[in-house]
Amino acid sequence: MPKPDADVVLPVPVKQAPARDDHAWSFRDVGGTRTHVRLRVWPTKDGGHLVVATELQMGAGLINAAEALVRGVVAEFGDQVAVVRHFPAWTMTAFETDDFDLLVLDEHGIAHDHQVTRQLLDLLGAQLLGFPGDNLPKPVDTATDVPPQSVHLARMVAAGLRLDQDRVTQRRPNGYPIAHGPVAAADVDAVTALRLALSAIQHLAHFVDGIDLGAHGTRASARRHKTKDRVFEALVDQVSELDEVCRELDDEQRTQA
Structure with missing residues (x-):
């Protein structure tokens, strides 16, 4: 695990809320296969972007695919971008707390990581922590609690319901339904x-x-x-x-x- 790097200066976001939050952003890993991360993007005051990619433990993973991740982000957002790799607590190299590493490619295209957890949380706060859907209303310097099984199972059931539910999309003047559509549109x-x-x-x-x-x-x-x-x-x-x-x-x- 990289040591905290106090000398790293992150670009300052224009606002706290990300301009984009993609829960299934894809890029091609070292083997050419698409893998997916959660990608959050903040425009920065220097005209660039701050990008946080959250490891979802799919595909090659953000340790083996660090270089591919950076190249994929740069291809979409340009050279003036800071790419941060995020491991939620209890995954990969993260333990009790989430881990954030700035990834920088050297002249040979090799990614070097610099731990920026403290700096990034000072900039953007607890909204960064956890997996998509996690709610962590707590100080950012405390250990991350993992919800019990019942919470995760309930989320899975709720999400599954949305996949095959439909809703009324058109009615006659008397209110009789004549057309239905999906609750969760394919995207x-x-x-x-x-x-x-x-x-x-x-x-x-x-x-x-x-x-x-x-x-x-x-x-x-x-x-x-x-x-x-x-x-x-x-x-x-x-x-x-x-x-x-x-x-x-x-x-x-x-x-x-």
């Missing part, structure tokens, strides 16, 4: 949708595998464990198959680009 391409879905299925599979069904003391208990193991294996197999479809689509898009 991602096929590869992005697959990558996000794959990550969700993979984590769900491991969650299922970790459910405690009690000891194997009875025939009924043994049967329940066997069923759970079979479901886990099926989910893992489905992830592999969908990942292959995703790679094919990604290769086709890269060839056509």
Whole structure:
């Protein structure tokens, strides 16, 4: 983990709220495959941009793909940009608290990281902390609490409801509904949708595998464990198959680009 670098000076944002908050921004990693991060962008007083990319633990990850991340950000926002890599607490190199590293490419295109957690939180505050959807109304210098399982499960269920719910989009003068549309409109391409879905299925599979069904003391208990193991294996197999479809689509898009 890089040591705090008090000599690093970050550009000052024009305002506290980001001008852009993309929860599934994609760039091509070292292998040419698209990976996704949460990308927040602030225009700065020097005319450039401050960009914070949050690791979602998908694809190559922001340790192995640091150079690719910087090149992708520069390609979209120009050379006058400060790129900060963000690991939420309890992920990758972050422990009790979130970790923010400024990434700078040298003349050979190698990324060097400078820890700027304190400087960045002084600029923008606790809004930076956590994963998308986390609410952390606490001082920025305290340890980050991880919500209990019930919170994460409730979020997953709520998000799943939005994926297949619909709403009335048109009515007759008497109020009778005649047309319906989705509650959550599609805003991602096929590869992005697959990558996000794959990550969700993979984590769900491991969650299922970790459910405690009690000891194997009875025939009924043994049967329940066997069923759970079979479901886990099926989910893992489905992830592999969908990942292959995703790679094919990604290769086709890269060839056509």
